[in-house]
Amino acid sequence: MPTGVAIRDPREQLFDAAERVLLRGGPSALTSRAVTTEADCAKGVLHRHFADFDAFLADLVLERSARIHGQAADLLARAGTGTVAENLTAALTDLFESVAVAIVSLVTSRDSLRARLRESMPTGVPLLTEATAMIASYLTAERELGRLTATSDIDALAPTLIGTTHMLFADRTGTPPEPAAVHRAVATVIAGATPQPAG
Structure with missing residues (x-):
């Protein structure tokens, strides 16, 4: 038995x-x-x-970071629909309402874990790096569709959006920001890249 x-x-x-x-x-x-x-x-x-606890934590971080690829495909599929600010607000909220903020805190708090992760990812902070690439890909698609100006600096906008939203969600023990606050922050960041109506 x-x-x-x-x-x-x-x-x-x-x-x-x-x-x-x-x-x-x-x-x-x-x-x-x-x-x-x-x-x-x-x-x-x-x-x-797992070989040891750091190996376990490194695999946890890398596995959770890899999940962003699915989110990236979903966000890219929204290009040309709704508004750019709404799409970004939804994607960034989904990202940072998850375990992402806690994972970033974990990475920054453990030297041994960061050293282990450098073997797989020589630069950047895991999860934030993938999230920035996700946002950049979406912004590029919207720029190609004419929903962002042709001169939009995607390399500046994407990390700014990630950093701004991360700060809104960074207090793990506090109340998450209201959707309107996230939307307002996103709209402010992309305001200069949004085509203005003729007239």
């Missing part, structure tokens, strides 16, 4: 548990014991799948 029920993909179960610990207690609460306790599994499960 089996003595227990097989758990689903243990890596994903551990990642999900780490996210919950991170969101609840911040980077300082994230230990291997906290993760395995949250995942309701033996501590050995983590070490069976």
Whole structure:
């Protein structure tokens, strides 16, 4: 007779548990014991799948960063529909309402994790780098459609939008910003790149 029920993909179960610990207690609460306790599994499960805890955290960050590719495709598909500000507001809110802010805090708080991540990503902050590329790709598409001016500086606009929105959501323990506040910030950033009606 089996003595227990097989758990689903243990890596994903551990990642999900780490996210919950991170969101609840911040980077300082994230230990291997906290993760395995949250995942309701033996501590050995983590070490069976990862060389050490930093390797686990690096894979968590990279896996969560890779999810942005799906969001990027969704945002790009919106080019030419709605308004540019509305599309950006929705995409940036989806990004920063998730675990993204907590992941960035985790990366910036652990030197050993940053060193490990440099092996896979020599420059930039994981997740923010992919998010900036997502926004830049969308802005480029809108510029090609004429919904942004031909002289729009995408390389300046994309990181400015990411940085501005990140600051709005940065207080992990506070109340998330109102959608109107996010929209106002986005509209302000892109105001100079938005074609003005003739007349």
